[in-house]
Each structure stands twice: as C-alpha cells, then as structure tokens.
Amino acid sequence: LEQARRPSVIWLSFQECTGCTESLTRSSSPTVENLIFDVISLDYHHTLQAAAGDAAEHAREQAMHANAGDYLVVVDGSLPGPNANPGYSTIAGISNYEMLMETIEGAAAVVAVGSCAAFGGLPMADPNPTGAVAVQDLVKDKPVINVSGCPPVPMVLTGVLAQFLTFGTLPELDQYGRPLAFFGQSIHDRCYRRPFYDKGLFAETFDDEGAKAGWCLYRLGCKGPMTYNACATMKWNSGASWPVEAGYPCLGCSEPNFWDAGGFYKAL
Ligand code: SF4
Numbered sequence: 388l389e390q391a392r393r394p395s396v397i398w399l400s401f402q403e404c405t406g407c408t409e410s411l412t413r414s415s416s417p418t419v420e421n422l423i424f425d426v427i428s429l430d431y432h433h434t435l436q437a438a439a440g441d442a443a444e445h446a447r448e449q450a451m452h453a454n455a456g457d458y459l460v461v462v463d464g465s466l467p468g469p470n471a472n473p474g475y476s477t478i479a480g481i482s483n484y485e486m487l488m489e490t491i492e493g494a495a496a497v498v499a500v501g502s503c504a505a506f507g508g509l510p511m512a513d514p515n516p517t518g519a520v521a522v523q524d525l526v527k528d529k530p531v532i533n534v535s536g537c538p539p540v541p542m543v544l545t546g547v548l549a550q551f552l553t554f555g556t557l558p559e560l561d562q563y564g565r566p567l568a569f570f571g572q573s574i575h576d577r578c579y580r581r582p583f584y585d586k587g588l589f590a591e592t593f594d595d596e597g598a599k600a601g602w603c604l605y606r607l608g609c610k611g612p613m614t615y616n617a618c619a620t621m622k623w624n625s626g627a628s629w630p631v632e633a634g635y636p637c638l639g640c641s642e643p644n645f646w647d648a649g650g651f652y653k654a655l
C-alpha cells in the first residue's frame with residue numbers, strides 16, 4: 388500500500404465547527420499521521436496544512452491541475468447555496484459555493500464528511516440564517532459519498548479513503564448516500580444495552596438505579612432504533628467508548644435533519 392502513488396486529497400472546510408477534523412485526528416487505524424504521511428497526499432486542509440494565504444490557495448490549484456481526473460475532494464461543513472449572500476462564508480475572498488464548484492471540476496469523487504456537509508447539519512437548522520445547503524444539493528455530476536455523523540466516526544472516513552486507494556473503487560451506498568458497510572445497521576441493532584431493551588428494563592432518569600445498572604436509555608430519548616451508524620461497534624478514541632456506553636442516549640446525529648427532528652434529550 389505504501390509503495391502506491393499517494394492519491395491527492397483536497398479538503399475544503401466551509402460552515403463547520405472543526406469537530407469533524409478533530410474526530411479525524413482520533414483515528415487509530417490508520418492514525419491520521421499514517422494516513423497523511425504514508426497513504427494519501429493531503430494537499431489542502433485549513434487546520435492541518437502548514438501553508439497559509441496565497442501559498443495555500445496555490446497548493447490547492449496545483450493539486451487540481453497535477454491530478455486532474457483522479458483526486459478526491461473532501462468537504463466538511465455546509466455552505467450557503469447559490470442564491471444566498473456569497474459573503475456569508477468566504478475563503479481567500481472566494482465564496483464557498485464558488486470554491487466548491489471550481490475545486491470539484493477535475494475530481495473523481497466528493498466525500499461529504501459530517502452531517503453538516505452531508506445533510507446541512509447545524510448551519511441548516513431552523514431558521515437557517517445563511518441559506519445553507521448540503522454538498523449533495525450542489526454536486527450533481529460526480530459521485531458524492533456521505534460520511535455523516537456529528538462528528539463522524541473517524542475510522543469510517545479513513546475506511547472510505549483506504550478503499551479508494553487500495554481498489555480504486557467507491558463504496559456501495561444506502562438511500563442517503565452513506566457507505567452501507569458502515570451505515571447498514573442501526574445503533575440499536577448493535578447496542579450492548581439491547582438485552583435490557585428486550586427485557587423491558589429501562590432507565591427512567593439519568594441517575595436512577597436503572598441508569599447505574601446500565602439499562603436501556605430508550606425512555607430517556609435514545610434514537611438508536613432509528614439511527615444508522617457504526618458507533619456501537621467501532622466506538623471512539625481508539626475503541627474506548629461511545630455515547631450510549633458513556634450513559635447518553637443516541638441523538639441520531641448521523642441522520643438527515645437531526646437538529647430539527649427532536650433528537651435532543653427529552654424523556655418520554
Ligand atoms: Fe461540527 Fe458536527 Fe458539523 Fe462536523 S458535523 S462540522 S462536528 S457541527
């Protein structure tokens with residue numbers, strides 16, 4: 388793998404909170420160091436690149452020209468749509484919309500990382516003051532792979548990149564454009580608290596005896612039955628834990644519209 392030519396990745400960060408990049412830096416297999424030094428050529432990334440200003444924009448343009456037709460564009464964050472005020476979000480004086488459309492021109496595919504890029508996320512939540520839209524609302528002539536989650540599980544992203552590098556193929560996707568291998572089962576399908584759900588044993592408050600005994604969090608608002616993601620098996624921070632294991636109900640953060648769809652905790 389390491390002998391292969393490292394594919395160029397251009398990472399665009401638009402209306403985002405840097406949580407998706409924070410998550411990527413916690414990938415353990417491969418680690419982010421292994422990924423960017425040995426596996427891919429990360430030619431543009433605001434948070435991780437050394438260059439700034441003109442040099443950074445020049446690196447982006449150079450990567451596009453040198454790898455025309457086979458580079459990947461990764462996007463985190465949503466962006467103001469074509470009819471919104473372009474000044475809401477700009478980089479180097481270029482609106483997010485213009486930068487996305489210009490950068491994807493020679494791309495093989497676009498990976499929308501995080502629920503903001505995949506579905507609009509927080510910036511698109513009511514009242515959507517910037518007229519935010521998701522990447523798939525704008526990119527119609529390239530494959531778009533949605534690696535949703537707020538933030539996404541880091542190894543899902545590195546897994547998608549590794550597949551592209553190793554086989555030159557893109558993953559099979561579900562109805563929302565998410566890789567089926569990681570989003571094919573619900574949180575509830577793989578949750579270690581499921582035996583308690585099946586027995587009807589539920590925590591009723593965050594600190595009752597049921598909560599302390601690790602019972603099911605459904606009555607505290609867990610959206611695990613309607614949420615598709617790999618958290619329950621891949622976990623976070625090198626497999627240390629995940630929300631439900633830490634005592635918090637799943638918010639459904641990898642589903643479209645989760646900010647407005649009532650995912651935040653409400654006891655039933
Ligand atoms: Fe931040 Fe979540 Fe949006 Fe990622 S998906 S940029 S973590 S708000």
Ligand code: SF4
Nearest residue numbers: 578581603604609611
């Ligand atoms: Fe399902 Fe949530 Fe209960 Fe786990 S905690 S079994 S995901 S309802």
Ligand code: F3S
Nearest residue numbers: 616618637638639640
């Ligand atoms: Fe998100 Fe639920 Fe996983 S809130 S991080 S999909 S457990």
